[in-house]
Amino acid sequence: MDVVTSQTIGVEVNGTTYEREVEARRLLIHLLRDDLDLTGSHIGCDTGNCGACSVILDRTLVKSCMVLAIQADGASIETVEGLAGEEQLTPLQQAFSDHHALQCGYCTPGMLMSATALLRENPKPSDEEIAKAIQGNICRCTGYWNIFEAIKAASE
């Protein structure tokens, strides 16, 4: 079978369909940020540890720096930009603000995606489940305590 070094792919992100030609080596996070101008998802490391690039790919939470853009052909992706309605923050976003769960805001998009994925699967998580759900997201500002409180509040 043929191998390709680049390919035109189609992805649906937050309900909008995009077609772009991508090199096979391009990571999904670079597609989102550089090619689609969806700069809400961030990059904080180069080893798949920090989770700032977390998105929901076909209903599964992933780190978009460990997925090739070409692998997302035909996929449906949710990013932080798609969470809120026109004027309405989600309860989780509002809880992050209410509980001062963000300072610089750089990890926040990835953190919100992890917490969103958690609450969809498990609307009433235990304390330990919350901590485990955001273990793959590094925050250097808050120490996680307020993030934890925000997720707890949004789950109630």
Add this chain to the structure above:
Amino acid sequence: MLLSEVAYARPATLEQALGVLAEHPGARALAGGQTLVNVMKARAASPDVLVDLSGIPELKGIELGSDGTLELGPMTTYTELIGSSEARARPILGEVCAQIADVQVRNRGTIGGNVCASDPTNHLPPVMVAVGAEFRVSGTGGERTVPAEEFFLGVYMTAAGPGELLTKITIPPGRSDGFASVPIGVDGTCIVNAAASLNGGVRVVLGCVGATPVAVEPASADAEAVRDAVRDADLDPPSDVHASADYRRHLAEVVAARAVERAGKGS
């Protein structure tokens, strides 16, 4: 970030996948990508072609035989395994997978990728050896079965050679397994780990202390016997920023004994 140029194929069948691998000597299989993509970011590996295995149905799925034997498709993700009722036939598998990395990595990372990466700090290689797993390795020339203890050949090297793929993991029935580790932080990278299985004998397999898992067979499940067996194994573990060789040798004894103790409770 910023991988070297690479070609890509996403075969729909095993046959196609083996064909691409055979055709391109510099090709590598891409499982969940949770290790390989990072290695490529560092440009520590730059394969010519990535053969994405995610579109091959026969590499997925978990089947439980009537005798309790588990057959795992290597492209099964950790999350799928953790959630699988069949996989609970050998509880250690789900327990250990739940300790690997984080949700995102578990959602995409695969058990086949974990063992084929043959990273000495990975969780599953010692577990697979301890439970007596068998790996089916397929190539264009046919397939063969490799016992887990013969599968791991070195750091990043396994019995699945160039042009070959791991296509099935078979786990015999058993319950009395245990796993213990000293990771960096809670559920972080392992400094030393050990898996034990007491299904007809005492078998302890240590990770992070050599290029491949190190199996020891203590005379009994008694903690001192386990420690003696580890001591007698003359381990030659690496020294790095996380642990000296001496510390790893010491931890090996401790986690081996703890794994055996947990295995005893799991029976």
Add this chain to the structure above:
Amino acid sequence: MTETTVTEPIVVEEQETRPRYAGQNVPRKEDKRLVQGEGVFFDDVKRHNMGYVHFVRSPYAHAKIRSVDVSKALEHPGVIGTLTGDEVALLTDPFFQISSPPGAHLKDFCLGVGKARFVGEPVAAVVANTRETARDAAELVEVDYEPLPAVTDARRALDDDAQILHDDAGTNLTWEGLYEWGDLDAAFAEADRVVKISELHFHRFNSTPLECNGALVEYNRGTGQWTLITNNQFPGFAAIMMGPAMRVGLDKLRFVTQDIGGGFGNKITSHPQLVACCLLARKLNRPVQWTEWRTDFHLSMSHGNERWFEDTEVAVKEDGTLLGFRTTALDDAGAWLRYEPLGGVIWAQVTPGMYRWRHIRLDFKQVVTNKAPVSPNRGYSRMQHLWFTERIIDIVAHELGLDPVEVRKRNYIRTDEMPYETPNGCVYDSGDYAKLLDTALELIGYDELDSRRADAESRGKLLGLGIGSTLDSGTNNFGQSRLINPELQFSGNNEVATVKLDIFGEIVVTLGTTPQGQSHETTAAQVVADILGCSIDDVNVRAGHDSYWNSHAGFSGTYASQFAVTGLGAVKGATDMLAEQMKKLACVVLGCSPEDIELAEGQARMKENPEAALPFMALGAIINANNAGLPEDLDVTLNCRYVYRPPFQPPDVERKYGNLTLTYAAQVHVAVVEVDPETGVYEIVDYAAVDDCGVRINPQVVEGQVMGATAQALGAATHETYTYDEDGNLLTPNFYDYHVPHALDMPPLKTGSVESASPFTSMGTKGMGEGGGAGIHAVCAALQDALRPRGNPIVFDSCNPYHSVWELLSDPESSRQRVTVESR
């Protein structure tokens, strides 16, 4: 027409008393954009035709660069251009050095010129049309290196056979200063005991902001100006480094930033890379974009100062009264002095820590090594020194068989001594350290310590409790730089804000600061709304900073715990001016005198007759768009700028004496750890952090800073370390090996606060946010306490990963050999 038309005064039915915003947990103005992914970080900005910069980095810790050949890179499809050290040496001058000689002689360029001095040092740069191509081409640059022996241990840097890093300096000892205050001989003569500690080590780490450094740089050929969209957190400093090096005036450098993904001091010294980008943008006549990746950051950016304390002697009375100490501080600066040797004096802001000892001698030596350059890191230089003073307290208590709580209380500076002048002339403004300690101990349940210890023991664990007490000195007197180099013409400090009332009544605030999560938009609005008597929703604080449009002063920026004093001081000053002008205008319109006017509910109105009121909109409209007929001498613009300048004198350079900082926030942290004696693995099972930063404008924001600083301290205390091998390779160059705390790693946290208003600031506030060092010490002390039953080992390092604890457990004696107690 000579009459001014005004809007009808609004009739106010009832006078409400609205609570002040200051002191409230007002929701953050920053949050709405950030939780929607609508913040704008430097890497989010694009320009047509921009090229991507990739730096070629040295694989050697120390090597001569014989040649750099970019020809293959230039031939690579998609490559736009390159920059080499040879070009840089022609186009720029070396960066200004803060140090007196011999450090002054270093020739520091934006790329390695002639030599590479640490692994990861940029030696060339490539620009290409995609990020990936730039990296591909960077691999094609051929650098011919001649490797040299590397200096990787500061203690060996001054050996006779040590390789010299900088031939221009002729020595690896780039700065040295002897600090001595009081009468050491008398103190040691009076001592009952002298505790000697041969060596303590404060390790190398930094705060790893989640966003790394970077910039998008455009060059305007017509005007010769560069626009740098960058996350540098101290553009004023970057500009004074860059302008002279690039041979241009500072107004040619426009710094623009909106949101910054954390800084913690680590984003102060990106000026070398920014210069390289400026040169490339000019050379290639295109915008260029540089994104630093995580590994680049770890290899090259702003490590915290590593420091060794050698041959410490502590003079102490039998009852634990501390008289004085002497020590040698050996500071490892890494390969370049990018902000150094300021660390050689910054520590002196907190010379005695929280304690009353009066006789102190510290011989500070700073050496260069083949490691990444150090630069400010949250708690900059004070953290190292405070860890040292805290370690002394606990080792003394330990060795003399005294209670560490009692030793602290015996020696803490007392409330009735405030303001307290330290032996070196610093003035601690206010504080109640004993109360902080009591509060923290109560939060942790100190009374039940014995039963918890017994409970842990029953589970095979060793339990220990440790205290860390620190000061977060804020608002620098930059005159302290003269103690480093008497030639320097810096002193004092300043910060700017503008506040204006616009045509439709909008209140618009601009700041000279460059926040990275410190909530300046919110807290500034709280102050403004309180003074103007309006809703906080009507106060629009511009996000970010643009040096062409935001007024700024020489020391503007966000660093060194000062916003609550300097930034809010400027905001208050400008708002007071605006309020006065609004009243002046209102009284002209309403025909009364300014004293008759009050600002409330978004209006200027007569105190005695609230029905006679002008809404802000009317005031804004009159001055901006309807001003004919106003009295000629009415000096009202409704656009007010204020420069806050703290009351400082230059210090006495000879005596190294003077007030170096304006405010002193204080922290006491208490950690409880449980150690598994079989493995050395430990868990922080309980934790309390109590902070006193004077008046808090927004308690939730303050608590957020306390939490964040605590988390960073716990990471540093347990796992985070930049460790190098003998060849100068960094062993922790990414988040895989450099383990920062995750959610599961965090202990339960109890926070508390004490409020000792600063008498020296207009609102009683103190700068804060850098007090996390308390946590590093609290963990060290808790470990030492826990391990006591196992041979009394001494915790001598600030970082104690599991293997270190195991070494203390398995060989306590070798740590004990570091300490001797002499009776007099």
